[in-house]
Ligand SMILES: NC(=O)c1ccc[n+]([C@@H]2O[C@H](COP(=O)([O-])OP(=O)(O)OC[C@H]3O[C@@H](n4cnc5c(N)ncnc54)[C@H](O)[C@@H]3O)[C@@H](O)[C@H]2O)c1
């Protein structure tokens with residue numbers, strides 16, 4: 182079993198360190214770890230945010246665990262060299278089109294949510310975000326308009342095959358849950374979304390036991406805070422999924438709690454090849470201070486063990502240990518506590 186670990190920038194190395202301790206505590210036989218550079222640190226060391234050897238390491242592994250990338254000092258770089266390109270490059274090169282972002286409240290921790298406790302308690306949804314298409318990967322450019330003003334543009338597009346494959350992921354996931362798919366688009370305005378919606382309807386025919394509903398993204402943003410209990414599987418495009426998942430994390434409690442799995446079609450000996458990362462970024466405002474919440478990264482490790490290595494019981498044990506840690510009040514500052522990143526790691530290890 183080979184895991185490639187890419188700590189990245191900012192709080193990335195701090196949160197990955199705790200996940201690595203958790204992984205070590207499992208003493209998995211036959212596990213090999215590899216470490217690579219991504220993001221701003223890779224740009225500084227190798228001149229590129231996603232060096233060829235890092236990509237090669239990812240391809241040779243059964244799974245990748247990534248911390249975060251991003252550095253304000255790189256804001257002035259051309260887009261191709263920005264740290265974020267490492268993540269986008271990994272997703273595209275590894276064809277990881279399906280991003281699963283579960284948003285579930287933790288028992289007895291409703292008070293941590295930005296929502297009223299009664300509403301927060303009910304959240305249990307899975308955001309299925311398409312990850313290799315949309316405006317993220319469309320043609321981009323800069324021109325001048327007739328009056329000489331600079332114009333930036335990004336092409337937004339989905340072809341039906343891209344929508345079809347993410348639709349199947351969402352419907353399959355719904356079959357093992359409450360059998361409801363909510364497809365979120367902006368079909369009242371965007372042609373991209375009309376293709377999205379038509380394709381969702383077409384795929385739904387293969388899943389007679391799953392109900393499909395549609396919602397415009399503006400309304401979906403509202404319903405996510407007003408009545409999240411109504412949402413089971415929410416499937417959407419790359420851009421809308423990015424935004425709605427950060428919002429969902431605040432409904433659960435903190436962005437430091439939300440894990441993700443990015444999957445494609447490639448199978449490994451033990452499961453599906455995937456890239457696992459917290460949904461948050463490098464948090465430059467708190468980096469290097471031991472303030473970051475490592476839970477999302479530890480929970481991403483649990484997803485890695487489940488989906489890529491077929492280690493369901495180890496994954497569940499980690500999830501239980503994180504939940505018990507939160508319940509015991511070992512909380513970082515984002516959750517109103519005073520525990521350090523490492524103290525949360527210690528508490529999870531003790532429970533494991
Ligand atoms: N997957 C990724 O690597 C990823 C995701 C999002 C943003 N980014 C990059 O990260 C940089 C910062 O972006 P941003 O500030 O918009 O988003 P961010 O997610 O890094 O931070 C947003 C806010 O949440 C807080 N936060 C984030 N993670 C936390 C954690 N684990 N514990 C406690 N608090 C946490 C931060 O302190 C900040 O106040 C940018 O360069 C951006 O492009 C990377």
Ligand SMILES: CC(C)[C@H](C(=O)O)[C@@H](O)C(=O)O
Nearest residue numbers: 265266268269423460461462
């Ligand atoms: C860093 C950035 C490219 C990335 C995205 O927009 O997908 C991040 O915000 C995320 O949610 O994983």
Ligand SMILES: [Mg+2]
Nearest residue numbers: 423424427460
């Ligand atoms: Mg994001």
